[in-house]
Amino acid sequence: MMNDDIPLIQTQQLVKVYGSGENRVVALAGIDLNIQSGEFVAIMGPSGSGKSTLLNILACLDRPSEGKYVLAGEDVSGYNRAQLAEIRGQQLGFVFQSYNLLPRLTALENVLLPLLYRRNGRLSHTERQEKAMAALASVGLADRSHHYPNQLSGGQQQRVAIARALINDPILILADEPTGNLDSRSSEEIMELLLELNRQGRTIAMVTHEADMARHAGRILMIRDGKLAFDQRNGYHAAVESVSAAERRQA
Amino acid sequence: MILGEVLKIAWQSILANKLRSFLTMLGVIIGVAAVIIMVAISAGTEATISEAINGLGSNLVFISSAFSRGGPAGGPQPSSGGLVYDDMLAIRERISGVAGVTVEQQTSVTIKYNNSTLEDVMMVGATPDFTVVRDVQVAEGRFYNDTELERASKVVVLGKTIAEELFGESDPIGQTVTVNSIKLTVIGVMAEKGLVAGVDFDQQIYVPINLVFKKFMPSQFARFMGDRVRQIIVSVDPKADMNKVIEQITILLANRHGVSLDSLDLTTRTQADIIATQASTTASFRTLLAWVAGVSLIVGGIGIMNIMLVSVTERTREIGLRQAVGAAPGDIQVQFLMEAMLLSLVGGLLGIVTGVGGAYLFEQFGGMRTVVLPYSIGISFLSAALVGVFFGFLPAKQAADLDPIVALRHE
Numbered sequence: 001m002m003n004d005d006i007p008l009i010q011t012q013q014l015v016k017v018y019g020s021g022e023n024r025v026v027a028l029a030g031i032d033l034n035i036q037s038g039e040f041v042a043i044m045g046p047s048g049s050g051k052s053t054l055l056n057i058l059a060c061l062d063r064p065s066e067g068k069y070v071l072a073g074e075d076v077s078g079y080n081r082a083q084l085a086e087i088r089g090q091q092l093g094f095v096f097q098s099y100n101l102l103p104r105l106t107a108l109e110n111v112l113l114p115l116l117y118r119r120n121g122r123l124s125h126t127e128r129q130e131k132a133m134a135a136l137a138s139v140g141l142a143d144r145s146h147h148y149p150n151q152l153s154g155g156q157q158q159r160v161a162i163a164r165a166l167i168n169d170p171i172l173i174l175a176d177e178p179t180g181n182l183d184s185r186s187s188e189e190i191m192e193l194l195l196e197l198n199r200q201g202r203t204i205a206m207v208t209h210e211a212d213m214a215r216h217a218g219r220i221l222m223i224r225d226g227k228l229a230f231d232q233r234n235g236y237h238a239a240v241e242s243v244s245a246a247e248r249r250q251a
Numbered sequence: 252m253i254l255g256e257v258l259k260i261a262w263q264s265i266l267a268n269k270l271r272s273f274l275t276m277l278g279v280i281i282g283v284a285a286v287i288i289m290v291a292i293s294a295g296t297e298a299t300i301s302e303a304i305n306g307l308g309s310n311l312v313f314i315s316s317a318f319s320r321g322g323p324a325g326g327p328q329p330s331s332g333g334l335v336y337d338d339m340l341a342i343r344e345r346i347s348g349v350a351g352v353t354v355e356q357q358t359s360v361t362i363k364y365n366n367s368t369l370e371d372v373m374m375v376g377a378t379p380d381f382t383v384v385r386d387v388q389v390a391e392g393r394f395y396n397d398t399e400l401e402r403a404s405k406v407v408v409l410g411k412t413i414a415e416e417l418f419g420e421s422d423p424i425g426q427t428v429t430v431n432s433i434k435l436t437v438i439g440v441m442a443e444k445g446l447v448a449g450v451d452f453d454q455q456i457y458v459p460i461n462l463v464f465k466k467f468m469p470s471q472f473a474r475f476m477g478d479r480v481r482q483i484i485v486s487v488d489p490k491a492d493m494n495k496v497i498e499q500i501t502i503l504l505a506n507r508h509g510v511s512l513d514s515l516d517l518t519t520r521t522q523a524d525i526i527a528t529q530a531s532t533t534a535s536f537r538t539l540l541a542w543v544a545g546v547s548l549i550v551g552g553i554g555i556m557n558i559m560l561v562s563v564t565e566r567t568r569e570i571g572l573r574q575a576v577g578a579a580p581g582d583i584q585v586q587f588l589m590e591a592m593l594l595s596l597v598g599g600l601l602g603i604v605t606g607v608g609g610a611y612l613f614e615q616f617g618g619m620r621t622v623v624l625p626y627s628i629g630i631s632f633l634s635a636a637l638v639g640v641f642f643g644f645l646p647a648k649q650a651a652d653l654d655p656i657v658a659l660r661h662e
Contacts, residue, residue, distance in 0.1 A: 056656050059575075061574075061575065061655045061656050061659075062656055081579070081580050082579040082580060082581065085574060085577055085578060085579040085580070085582075086577065086579065088574075088575060088576065088577050089576060089577015089578070090577065094575050094576065096659070100568065100571075100572045100575075100659065102569055102572065104263060104264075104267055113572075113573070113576055114576040114577050116253060116256050117573070117576060117577035117578045117579070117582055118577070122253065164576070168577075
């Protein structure tokens with residue numbers, strides 16, 4: 001993993017603007033942010049605050065209009081789509097609110113999907129199967145490997161998705177409302193799984209609007225009007241108050 | 252991305268919508284099958300025609316009078332023009348490299364033997380070279396000879412079917428038959444030859460041409476048609492140079508007729524000329540058919556493009572997910588291109604099966620001769636593949652250009 005004194009994520013005056021002229025919308029208005037390796041960061045904010053935009057840029061799914069994004073010492077802000085795809089495939093893992101499992105593939109096939117797009121260190125069919133099996137086992141679903149997504153519960157599907165995120169041994173896991181579609185029990189299970197991964201040293205950035213979930217994270221970032229309004233380490237209560245304040249203002 | 256995996260993904264997505272995939276392929280299937288069947292039918296027709304032409308005999312040159320020159324149309328020709336019987340004799344005597352020369356005069360006659368009567372039998376008057384020129388054999392007895400030709404002897408050689416119908420099991424040689432009230436002695440029976448260019452050689456009888464001139468023509472024709480012939484058929488020795496022989500014949504006949512080579516009163520055609528004319532007709536016909544069939548291939552391709560565009564829209568989320576987990580735009584493009592190609596290739600293969608099977612059925616039940624040409628299979632299959640690449644390109648590009656964020660949010 002990364003050396004602790006070099007941040008895993010470094011952004012400088014990150015700006016994202018959509019549209020132009022009258023339709024111009026500033027989604028991010030200059031964000032400076034450092035995230036160290038091994039952190040569990042919850043990104044919060046009211047809807048329209050720009051938190052999803054920030055996550056998309058951190059996830060290399062989108063490019064900033066201005067500013068710099070350095071991931072693991074590599075400035076990726078100017079990368080083209082193919083280069084970003086390579087970064088996503090090899091360094092990042094994704095967990096989505098709606099799981100995004102391919103319905104025609106089994107749990108195992110879904111998990112090994114990122115391996116198919118590897119450019120370096122390609123694995124044989126058997127190696128891929130073994131690796132995917134191990135990833136499924138690590139989320140406790142070894143016995144569900146040949147089930148299709150529609151044969152699994154929501155919590156199980158999300159665990160398959162987490163196994164998929166882990167398969168390429170990513171330096172950063174990005175989770176977008178990972179518990180948004182789950183009941184409270186499954187939500188707790190998924191959060192526990194993410195926390196366990198964090199305890200094993202994984203860096204996690206998670207967007208959520210549920211204070212209950214954010215409470216688990218070691219650090220809470222509050223985005224408001226495209227700016228970093230609040231950056232609190234180990235400060236759950238302050239964050240919650242801040243969210244409440246934001247909601248009051250919106251109401 | 253690994254090619255095998257790309258193929259697998261493409262194959263799975265085709266299988267996921269079997270009916271839709273089949274309907275999509277249908278255009279290509281019909282297109283490929285149409286190309287193969289159309290070409291097979293025209294090739295079959297062509298083969299039938301050239302066989303018929305070759306069946307007339309071997310290495311033949313047909314010399315005909317240019318009848319339109321001089322004299323009223325359809326009326327008797329002035330004695331100074333046209334081919335005469337002696338021209339045939341001259342070719343036979345003076346041109347080297349000639350295997351046989353004959354003239355033919357056909358008349359419809361009635362034959363009687365005992366109580367059997369056959370009406371409307373074609374009687375062919377020719378020369379002894381007839382067997383060489385027309386490539387026919389005598390099965391029993393013999394053909395008439397030069398002496399019998401000169402003397403206009405009352406002899407006849409029967410076609411196989413005629414002999415069977417008149418004599419049944421008994422031996423016809425030496426028997427006398429009555430042809431239009433003239434008694435002729437049977438000296439031979441021809442071997443089976445069958446139908447050639449619409450003429451059944453087994454249903455004809457063969458006599459010396461002089462006998463026809465003397466006994467079987469109305470007397471008023473005999474006077475000026477006596478030794479006039481419509482066509483002289485020359486069989487060139489396979490070892491001789493056909494063009495040289497034709498040139499010599501042309502010079503000889505021009506001299507005999509007292510005309511210059513520029514104003515010949517005759518035309519010469521070889522079997523090759525006839526075949527070439529025929530071939531160019533069928534070739535252009537075939538090209539036309541191939542184009543028509545090709546258009547249906549293009550229509551099939553448009554069908555594929557259509558469905559692929561629908562597929563890209565349907566699978567937008569899948570595309571977004573694949574991009575999120577590391578698929579580059581190129582990977583996505585290759586995947587959809589492969590799917591379109593696979594659709595058209597499988598369609599192409601089914602089309603080949605349908606086409607070859609269809610050609611067989613046409614032959615069995617349609618009464619049409621078909622020859623499946625390997626090149627038509629190759630070309631149509633290749634076209635199907637190209638159609639897949641060409642019409643798959645736009646949908647694949649569209650898929651590759653999807654923004655992963657937008658694609659992932661797509662409902």
